[in-house]
Amino acid sequence: MxxxxxxxxxxxxxxxxxxxxxxxxxxxxxxxxxxxxxRKGPPVVPGLPLLGNLLQLREKKPHYTFTQWARKYGPIYSIRTGANPLVVLNSSQVAKEAMVTKYSSISTRKLPKALEILTREKCMIAMSDYGDFHRMVKKMVLNNLLGATAQKQSHQRSLRECMMQNMVSKIYSELQAQAHQIKEGINIRQIIVTELFPLAMKQVLGHDVDSVYVEELGTKISKWEIYEKIVIEPMKGAIEVDWRDFFPYLRWVPRNTVQENMKQVDKKRNAVVRAVIEDYKKLPPSSKNPNCYLDILLKECAHLTDKELEMSIWEPLIEASDTTLVTIEWAMFELSKNPQAQDRLYREIQRVCGNEVVTEDYLPKMPYLSAVFQETLRKHPPVPIIPLRYVHEDVELGGFFVPAGSEIAINIYGCHYDEKEWKNTSEWNPERFEECRNGDILDLYKTMAFGSGKRICAGAVQANLIANTTIARFVQEFNWELAFEEEDSVDTVVLTTHKLHPLKAIPTPRKKP
The missing domain is CATH 1.20.5 (Single alpha-helices involved in coiled-coils or other helix-helix interfaces)
Structure with missing residues (x-):
């Protein structure tokens, strides 16, 4: 008991x-x-049931819409474009908080299916998740190709100087060929592309590839067919939108056009990149260029898989051929449209260089040139929205609670048009950058154009050097005017700030060639 x-x-x-x-x-x-x-979440932009805010973004230029919403809802707000909430950041302060101080909580990517195919499951620096692979490949490309030290190497600099002279010579040739119809203007984009892509090939592959036999395609293709397969077609594919990406639970719906098109683009791109790599491997040792990026990777990174090697070669080729072009083209558009700014830049070049040709050595002595470059990046950022980032743990941004599982869109365009930071945002005004200049031409980060933090753009230094020197050489050699009706040609390609139509401008030589 x-x-x-x-x-x-x-x-x-x-x-x-x-x-x-x-x-x-x-x-x-x-x-x-x-x-x-x-915990207070960001303001919510009203939308429709299920569809959320998708219909409000149907014009496919979300950076414009995001910027308009920021003026009503503030620099950080939440929208719905499908199954997951999307938090949009529209000010430099909040964007830097996400990219720097809170980076550990927002360091991964969540890509749509088409981009997963194009990036071969994030196997590239710009789109990979931050980790060992990202750090290793970025270190290689900075140390041997795009970083400040690599850019100072004599062989790199001589390639850029040769490119500058070739572009100027082509403009003179175009003037002679169009002597009686010059009012139609010269296609500036074509001048730049025909030199920028060969420069990228020389840096990465060791020489300007005129043609290559692509066994998987069963044909020999020319230089500009290579350009089409590895630059133009992937860029077009990257901006295609598959609405099913916004609704994963409707993935079963039989509409695979975007994905199938991207698979074809991916297949051709990979075949061409493999062909140029194999061509280089077959060269006798005496013909190989020990300074080119491919040679360095083959010697120092034997552990890379074939896929990683191919993507490591393709990425600098496409990026060097694209974003720098956008900045130069818009800078020349704005200078041609603003004769007072162009005249001021020319006077600065005369004062600094005298009768000498502009070279990279003179860049630190030309503050107004730097201001022109920075203001062009502000008004026309080459990448208006950074690829979406995924929040993998609860975080606070801009004083608001953002739960894990959200996605982050950093609207660079919106940061640059933030009326609390910039006055008269729609005006192109280089003078706004003179007050904050610190005297260093490589002070690249006055805008958000190159990003910030650990994922800052690897090609920022080269883009700065090429764009500034090209702009200066063009203005030193010629006075520029816009061709007829060109001032109204400001439309852009969807999802980007690329000019829809190539810039047509009229150059007048300042002196006899």
Missing amino acids: EVTKMENSEFLIKLLIAGVLICVSLLGFRLRSSRKLR
Whole structure:
């Protein structure tokens, strides 16, 4: 009988302890839940049931719409474009918070299916998740190709100087060829592309590839067919939108056009890149260029898989051939449209260079040139929206609670048109950058155009050197005017700030060639 009473007493004590623990746990849960509930999320842009804000973005230029919403809802707000919430950042302060101080919580990518195909499952610096692969490949490309030290190497610099002279010579040739119809203007984009892509090939592959036989395609293709397959077609594919990416639970719907098109683009791109790599491997040792990026990767990164090697070669080829072009073209558009700014830049070049040709050595002495470059990046950022980032743990941004599972869109265009930071945002005004100049031509980060933090653009230094020197050489050699009706030609390609139509401008030589 006494044993039974003892057992009952022990049972009651255990039951009481268990009850207390459960109460404490429930209380803790409620406290945590209430704290979460009290955390204020970003303002929500009203949308439709299920569709959210998708219909409001149907013009396919979301950076414009995001910027308009920022003026109403503030620099950080939440929208719905499908299954997951999307938090949009539209000010430099909040964007830098996401890219620098809170980076550890927002360091991964969540790509649409088409981009997964194009990037071969994030196997490239710009689109990879931050980790060992990203750090290793970025270190290689900075040390041997795009970083400040690599850019100072004599062989790199001589390639750029040769490119500058070739572009100027081509402009003179175009003037002679169009002597009686010059009012139609010269296609500036074509001048730049025909030199920029060969420069990228020389840096990466060791020489300007005129043609290559692509076994998988069963044909020999020319230089500009290579350009089409590895630059133009992937760029077009990257801006195609598959609405099913916004609704993963509707993935079963049979509409695979975007994905199938991207698979074809990917197949051709990979075949061409493999062909140029194999061609280089077959060269005798005496014909190989030990300074080119491919040669360095083959010697120092034998552990790279074939896929990683191919993507490591393709990425600098496409990026060097694209974003720098956008900046130069818009800078020449704005200078041709603003003769006073062009005249001021020319006077600065004369004062600094005299009768000498502009070279990279003179860049630090030309503050107004730097201001022209920075203001062009501000008004026409080459990448208006950074590829979406994924929030993998709860985080606070701009004073608002952002739960894990959200996606982050950093609207660079919106940061540059933030009226609290910039006055008269729609005006192109280089003078706005003179006050904050610190005297260093490589002070690249006055705008958000190159990003910030650990994922800052690897090609920023080269883009700066090429764009500034090209702009200066063009203005030193010629006075520029826009061709007829060109001032109204400001439309852009969807999802980008690329000029829809190539710039047509009229150059007048300042002196005899």
